Amino acid sequence: MSETTVLTSPARAESSHPHRRPDPCTMVIFGASGDLTERKLIPALYYLFRQGLLPEGFGVIGCARTPYTNETFREKMRRAVVKYLNVPPDDSAFVESFHKGIYYITDDFGDPAAYEQLKQLLDKLDQDGGTGGNRLFYLATPPSFFPQIVQHLGASGLATPKFPGKSWTRIVVEKPFGRDTESARELNRILTSVFQEEQIYRIDHYLGKETVQNLLVFRFANGIFEPIWNRRYIDHVQIAVAEEIGIEGRGGYYEEAGLVRDMIQNHVLSLLSLVTMEPPSTFEATAVRDEKAKAMRAVRPFPLDRLHEYAVRGQYVEGWENGRKLPAYRSEPNVSPQSTTETFAALKLYIDNWRWADVPFYVRSGKRLPKRVSEITIQFRRAPHLLFRGTLTRAVEPNLLSVRIQPDEGISLRFNAKIPDTTMQIKPVDMQFRYSEAFATSPPTAYETLLLDCMLGDPMLFTRADFVDLAWELVTPLLNRWKEDGKKGLYFYEAGTWGPPEADHLIERDGRTWHAL
Ligand SMILES: NC(=O)c1ccc[n+]([C@@H]2O[C@H](COP(=O)([O-])OP(=O)(O)OC[C@H]3O[C@@H](n4cnc5c(N)ncnc54)[C@H](OP(=O)(O)O)[C@@H]3O)[C@@H](O)[C@H]2O)c1
Numbered sequence: 001m002s003e004t005t006v007l008t009s010p011a012r013a014e015s016s017h018p019h020r021r022p023d024p025c026t027m028v029i030f031g032a033s034g035d036l037t038e039r040k041l042i043p044a045l046y047y048l049f050r051q052g053l054l055p056e057g058f059g060v061i062g063c064a065r066t067p068y069t070n071e072t073f074r075e076k077m078r079r080a081v082v083k084y085l086n087v088p089p090d091d092s093a094f095v096e097s098f099h100k101g102i103y104y105i106t107d108d109f110g111d112p113a114a115y116e117q118l119k120q121l122l123d124k125l126d127q128d129g130g131t132g133g134n135r136l137f138y139l140a141t142p143p144s145f146f147p148q149i150v151q152h153l154g155a156s157g158l159a160t161p162k163f164p165g166k167s168w169t170r171i172v173v174e175k176p177f178g179r180d181t182e183s184a185r186e187l188n189r190i191l192t193s194v195f196q197e198e199q200i201y202r203i204d205h206y207l208g209k210e211t212v213q214n215l216l217v218f219r220f221a222n223g224i225f226e227p228i229w230n231r232r233y234i235d236h237v238q239i240a241v242a243e244e245i246g247i248e249g250r251g252g253y254y255e256e257a258g259l260v261r262d263m264i265q266n267h268v269l270s271l272l273s274l275v276t277m278e279p280p281s282t283f284e285a286t287a288v289r290d291e292k293a294k295a296m297r298a299v300r301p302f303p304l305d306r307l308h309e310y311a312v313r314g315q316y317v318e319g320w321e322n323g324r325k326l327p328a329y330r331s332e333p334n335v336s337p338q339s340t341t342e343t344f345a346a347l348k349l350y351i352d353n354w355r356w357a358d359v360p361f362y363v364r365s366g367k368r369l370p371k372r373v374s375e376i377t378i379q380f381r382r383a384p385h386l387l388f389r390g391t392l393t394r395a396v397e398p399n400l401l402s403v404r405i406q407p408d409e410g411i412s413l414r415f416n417a418k419i420p421d422t423t424m425q426i427k428p429v430d431m432q433f434r435y436s437e438a439f440a441t442s443p444p445t446a447y448e449t450l451l452l453d454c455m456l457g458d459p460m461l462f463t464r465a466d467f468v469d470l471a472w473e474l475v476t477p478l479l480n481r482w483k484e485d486g487k488k489g490l491y492f493y494e495a496g497t498w499g500p501p502e503a504d505h506l507i508e509r510d511g512r513t514w515h516a517l
Pocket residue numbers: 030031032033034035036037039063064065066067107108109110139140141142143145174175176
């Protein structure tokens with residue numbers, strides 16, 4: 001084997017990220033020739049490198065079937081960084097330093113010899129580059145390969161830390177984590193037969209978003225909100241995760257998944273748990289994850305005998321966007337012309353506990369909606385006595401607190417103000433906090449945050465097995481029922497609109513409306 005080296009990260013910017021530099025390590029990416037590696041993982045690693053946040057000794061080993069040499073793979077990764085991180089093509093830090101720590105092994109995940117080769121390269125990097133025996137395996141492959149890779153890592157001895165007590169081995173598992181309760185449990189069983197739970201990092205990139213983390217700070221670092229964060233003051237909560245894009249050529253994947261598996265089971269339920277959980281006693285992974293799981297456990301199962309009052313599913317048909325014709329879901333490549341896969345869902349959920357009894361949580365998510373936006377809106381109850389009845393203002397609007405997760409990350413509070421005039425007229429106004437205005441720096445992307453957390457051994461933002469299980473327990477009966485129903489109860493909406501009218505009926509039946517996004 002030829003001489004190996006690892007990269008030496010520039011010095012950390014001490015002031016901006018104190019105490020956040022991980023141990024030396026090697027990250028092994030299974031599926032390194034794929035889309036995720038190119039678009040997210042390598043650009044995120046390079047960003048961390050440029051910030052001085054990668055460890056002193058750090059290496060990346062990419063594994064996939066497509067034959068690359070170290071050099072051709074490095075070149076592919078350089079182009080990815082140029083494209084997705086907007087660095088110049090001759091960026092000197094990359095070509096002089098970062099690329100030297102990148103290696104590639106051409107393998108088939110089913111071939112035991114590949115793991116032997118990997119082991120040898122890892123040992124060599126430890127020896128020559130001081131990566132300390134610490135290993136981070138990243139499963140960036142189609143989920144059908146997760147069990148196979150995990151079992152091979154176990155059989156080859158790579159799953160156990162090289163120097164027990166002194167070095168660590170962790171594994172990051174991409175989504176989707178199973179496709180129903182049973183398959184998720186089976187995957188967990190395989191994972192935990194090889195790795196300890198504390199070695200397993202189930203990634204939900206939504207949780208790495210700055211605004212999502214800020215939700216915890218907002219709730220628990222500000223004394224003024226917690227006293228009103230309950231059924232006495234909150235009328236209802238809306239969670240919207242809207243995408244403008246369609247399925248982007250991933251018909252095969254989406255036909256198997258659908259909106260609930262792709263968005264609700266993981267991202268939306270994680271957001272719901274962060275909004276509703278009790279304050280943890282410390283800001284520490286176990287405490288936070290315990291509270292998240294407790295909130296999830298309290299979500300009321302869907303009443304299957306009255307499902308239409310609680311869940312609406314939709315699928316987009318042909319539509320228009322800025323004069324451009326958008327195809328129907330059923331006309332997308334690799335999608336059945338009779339497909340009943342949902343590309344939209346609107347749900348009503350309740351959390352049966354002391355804090356949230358009878359407060360509805362309305363969720364709306366879909367593909368090919370008019371814009372890309374993720375937002376949580378808390379609508380407070382109206383003032384108890386309408387003092388201003390009989391004035392020129394007919395109705396006083398309720399207060400709204402909106403947490404914008406993307407784009408234009410920020411928080412706004414809507415309250416009523418008097419219109420300056422000699423008459424008494426009231427109008428809602430917004431008090432705005434925008435990340436981009438309040439802080440000079442742009443927030444790191446989710447993958448930057450999560451990769452660093454994983455190297456640092458902080459699992460707080462990763463999903464624990466019990467949460468995954470509870471989330472699947474909630475949505476699996478719904479998905480089974482929809483499957484049994486086939487096309488009955490599947491409503492269509494034009495691409496570029498906010499979903500089928502039945503989604504409006506779901507919330508209007510309760511005397512409420514969706515907030516404009
Ligand atoms: N792409 C995203 O933005 C995104 C976002 C969130 C989550 N994810 C998740 O991330 C994972 C990867 O997604 P992706 O979009 O990167 O998938 P992808 O583009 O299809 O890449 C799959 C990778 O797996 C490799 N592979 C497949 N079969 C193999 C085999 N038998 N032996 C060796 N290598 C094999 C492929 O290598 P060859 O092509 O060289 O064979 C390729 O590198 C999935 O679980 C996905 O759900 C992706």
